[in-house]
Amino acid sequence: MKQRMWAVGVDFGGTNIKCGLVDRRGRVVTSLVLSTARFGRPTTFVVGIHRAVEQLAASARLSSARLAGIGIGVPGLVDAQRGVVHMLTNVRGWCDVPLAGRLRARLHVPVFIDNDANLVTLGEWRWGAGRGAKSLVCLTLGTGVGGGLVFHGALYRGASGAAGEIGHTVLDPDGPRCGCGARGCLEAHVGTAAIVRMARQAGVAHRGRLTPEWLAWMARRGDRRARAVWHQVGRLLGRGLAGIVNLLNPDRVVIGGGVANAWALFAPSLRRAIRADAMEIPGRTVRVVRAQLGDQAGVIGAAVLVWEER
Ligand SMILES: [Zn+2]
Incomplete structure (x- = not known):
């Protein structure tokens, strides 16, 4: 055969x-x-x-x-x-x-x-930025914030297949309402709608629709307000991930999804926030990298x- x-x-x-x-x-x-x-x-x-x-x-x-x-x-x-x-x-x-x-x-x-x-998560672990990781947390940033976990060479699905919903861990119980019904989830803070809201509040100049792509373009041109928004996105993401890093002590975190195209704009503050907010040993161990397989x-x-x- x-x-x-x-x-x-x-x-x-x-x-x-x-x-x-x-x-x-x-x-x-x-x-x-x-x-x-x-x-x-x-x-x-x-x-x-x-x-x-x-x-x-x-x-x-x-x-x-x-x-x-x-x-x-x-x-x-x-x-x-x-x-x-x-x-x-x-x-x-x-x-x-x-x-x-x-x-x-x-x-x-x-x-x-x-x-x-x-x-x-499985794709990045096998052929992308997660290759060789023994314990991997993967986050996808877009309209929603998705997540997945690999431990000991296999996906961890949980008791009913719903494990890895990192986007719906709560950052701030009094924070903005999330699509899942709860308040202050990570997704309600760094999903595309939240990023656009932050950009609007920061007064980032725009013609036409304000989108994360536009915000990234402005930041790359040196716009201070746009850069500050990405800095804040990194901080919020890092704070959310710090709890996950404490809980799971992963050796790698992979960040993908469309919003990860702005990686260079938010990665430094993301890494800083993890180091500041996570406990010392797991915070020092984890490598936070950008996904490699794109769309x-x-x-x-x-x-x-x-x-x-x-
Ligand atoms: Zn939620």
């Missing part, structure tokens, strides 16, 4: 569904994108993924018999073991959907699903899930 050399990784986002054919060394050989508006419902998703897998295999001139499996990262709560999507955060129509079983019945290959932040991390991590779980 020929070796099964490829896996398909799927990263299900609020706007796009990214699909990639990934080889055993974590390289995306070929990829395509589906729109979530068109393919985001359970039935259309299954049809879309089926077609995408056929297209990817065809464009790589690959027989689907050589496909090791399909891994899928979804933005919500899943039962990874049973392959069931309990609910998705920003996509409607998903309530206890046995997604892995449905796709398996249609495509006749192994299918694995997990939370998207878990798979970014392919989810697709690569989903493929890693196939190799890890088979």
Whole structure:
């Protein structure tokens, strides 16, 4: 029998569904994108993924018999073991959907699903900035603040698959309201909406929409107010991470997601805050680094899930 050399990784986002054919060394050989508006419902998703897998295999001139499996990262709560999507955060129509079983019945290959932040973590740990780490905390910064944990060479999922929600650890119980219903979560302080709010309060000049990208551009041009906002983002992140560092004593923290493009603007104050707020030994041990796989991390991590779980 020929070796099964490829896996398909799927990263299900609020706007796009990214699909990639990934080889055993974590390289995306070929990829395509589906729109979530068109393919985001359970039935259309299954049809879309089926077609995408056929297209990817065809464009790589690959027989689907050589496909090791399909891994899928979804933005919500899943039962990874049973392959069931309990609910998705920003996509409607998903309530206890046995997604892995449905796709398996249609495509006749192994299918694995997990939370998207878990798979970014898995990707960075196996092929990115987390390589070689024995204990890893990964944080993704964007509209939401996601997190994942790797211990002893495996993802830590917790009792019901919801571990690693670092974005919803509380920094300030009297702080701003968070999307999860609580107050003062890390996400309510450093999610993109919070960063934009801070920039507005600081009076950062702008034409058109005020976004984190704009704020980063202004800061790089030397705008003092913009630089101060990024400094504050780093401080808040560092303070939130200090508690995690005390709790878990990880050897590495990897920071990814779109907002990490401003890495150089907030990393120094982030590192300083961890050193100041964490206990001495874990604070000195941890290395805080920027993610390396960029916006392919989810697709690569989903493929890693196939190799890890088979
Ligand atoms: Zn929250």
